[in-house]
Amino acid sequence: MNNNRIDKKALWDLSYGMYIVSSGFNGKQNGQVANAVFQITAEPARIAVSINKDNLTHEYISKSGLFTVSVLDESAPMTFIGLFGFKSGRDIDKFSLCTQVKTGSTGCPIVMDHALSVIEARVFNQVDVGTHTLFLADVVSAEVI
Secondary structure: OOOOOOOHHHHHHOOOOOEEEEEEEOOEEEEEEEOOEEEEEOOOOEEEEEEEOOOHHHHHHHHHOEEEEEEEOOOOOHHHHHHHHOOOOOOOOHHHHOOOEEEOOOOOEEEOOOEEEEEEEEEEEEEEOOOEEEEEEEEEEEEEO
16 A cells, blocks of 8 residues: 555545534533544543534533533434534524423533434543544443433
8 A cells, every 4th residue: 555645535434423512601502513423431431522623612612621422313304414514503593493402410402302322521631633623521421312
């Protein structure tokens, strides 16, 4: 394999899930679609999420050190995914358009619509990876719905 050649199409073969990552700060809250959430250790339970620095959710996670993850069912409709993926929380209150949102023990919003499971997390470290930040977090609570 030639190390100087990168066929970015090979990266398309990586598998991803679909998640809503949410956070809040000073009474404001936001959520977004993410496809890069993964478990990094089992004991203690830790996860990581990659969030674009331009996103409002990034700002809230950076300031609060907290976030939630809603693992979406494959049957989640595109209109729902579009709400969190193609619209900015600077322009609309995404949660007001959901039917099931609860506040977790950390105070962050948890989207229950189309969720298979939900996770609350507290950031213990972050890594600048260019356009994104990789937030490393301890799992505070987790529930299968």
